[in-house]
Amino acid sequence: MTITAVPQQPVRTFRLRLAALSLAMLLPSLGTSITNVALPTLATSFHAPIQDVQWVVIAYLLAVTTLIVGAGRLGDMLGRRRVLLFGIGIFAAASACGAIAPNLWWLVAMRGVQGLGAAIMMALTIASVSDMVPKDRTGSAMGLLGTVSAVGTALGPSLGGLLINAFGWPAVFAFMAASGAGVFVFGAQVFPSDVAKKPMHFTFDLPGMMVLALSLGAYALSTTLGGATPGMTNVGLGLLALIGMATFVAIENRTTVPLVQLALLRDRALAAGLVSMALVSTIMMATLVVGPFFLSGVLRLSPVQTGFAMSVGPGVSALAGIPAGRLVDRFGESTVTYSGLLGVVVGSVLMMLLPGAFGVNGYIGGLAIITAGYALFQAANNTAVMNGAPSERRGVTSALLGLSRNLGLITGASAMGAVFAFGSKSEALFGLGTGGGAGLRLTFAVAAVLASAAFCVTLLGRRLK
DSSP states (O other): OOOOOOTTSOHHHHHHHHHHHHHHHHHHHHHHHTTGGGHHHHHHHTTOOHHHHTHHHHHHHHHHHHHHHHHHHHHHHHOHHHHHHHHHHHHHHHHHHHHTOSSHHHHHHHHHHHHHHHHHHHHHHHHHHHHHSOGGGHHHHHHHHHHHHHHHHHHHHHHHHHHHHHHOTHHHHHHHHHHHHHHHHHHHHHSOOOOOOOOOOOOOOHHHHHHHHHHHHHHHHHHHTTTTSOOHHHHHHHHHHHHHHHHHHHHHHHOSSOSSOHHHHTOHHHHHHHHHHHHHHHHHHHHHHHHHHHHHHTSOOOHHHHHHHHHHHHHHHHHHHHHHHHHHHHHOHHHHHHHHHHHHHHHHHHHHHHHHHHTHHHHHHHHHHHHHHHHHHHHHHHHHHHHTSOGGGHHHHHHHHHHHHHHHHHHIIIIIHHHHHHHHHSSSGGGOOSHHHHHHHHHHHHHHHHHHHHHHHHHHHHHTO
């Protein structure tokens, strides 16, 4: 196996490379959140109903979710530097085309292409850490990337609002285009060359890629279409997703060069890391989906106050990311992983108890503990998963991490929102009370169970490795 990370490289060199990777992680995070604030303006500009304008967000998320595994595999086959720079360029070009969109559906199409670039960046920034950073600083690098991702998500709405207020909605896409171009130039200067590989016939599992993309797309749509009143369309899409995944497994077992080597998923530690990431991401999305309804509907906070309370989560994540990575380097992956998961469990329990007694301060306290636990878990789990991946499979392994996170976010947005709605409408369910307060308590009771399950899965996966 060829090792591309060189511990003896000058400190300035790997810092520049890590800075470029951080910017490549920032772009897709910005792309996720910066356009949300533009939706009302887009509806007015294109004279379109909100259900059509929402596809500006959905197209991006679908593209990222369905294409991230294929993007990681391409990076392993063609060279991570080459494919990563291609993804940055695609993101910048699609953003530029979006800025001059003549109609809504052109913009939606460009958001899909932008999502392709984002999928490549999300898959290959984490995969490239081991190629560019000394092994004894991998945890710190993972923590930094987690911080940058949180900063991008938190910064997006406010930055988008400022740009729209000053220059109109095209400025949002022009900004992403200019930023993407700058990151491309920077990365081209500092990323190390790909390790030369033996000449080989290029073979890509296109049937597997198409079936996986269709399956994941069907799953994502089954959990998002219809909002609070899903119907038979959702059921049909869910069944299509199950059939598609079964077909994907059959294809991967038969092809000589599979998109995902299913033997990878037989590694108990890797499988545990992926399952845990999906479970914890479901909880994190619950804080974003349920929070606004509880804060405004139950605590009667104004939009500004609600926004401030909601910003505590991304703020804590941003502040905790780098220290979490350093703790991983000092105390090891397992200790920090378990500590982070325990933090999520404790924070979820406190979210059931504190808001009812202490109002918004109780909510902020519980949210801060959940988010700090998540930062610890993410840094340690990502480090453990990537350190255990062979060099030639780091791209697809990183992509699987990103995929598990995205599936958790999608599931959290739909399932945990449904749990909150169910608890809010039920009469004194399980002694939790009534109304939005009951919905919050039921939601985070489920979150505590999910976090406990993630702890058990991780413990079993690593002990049975």
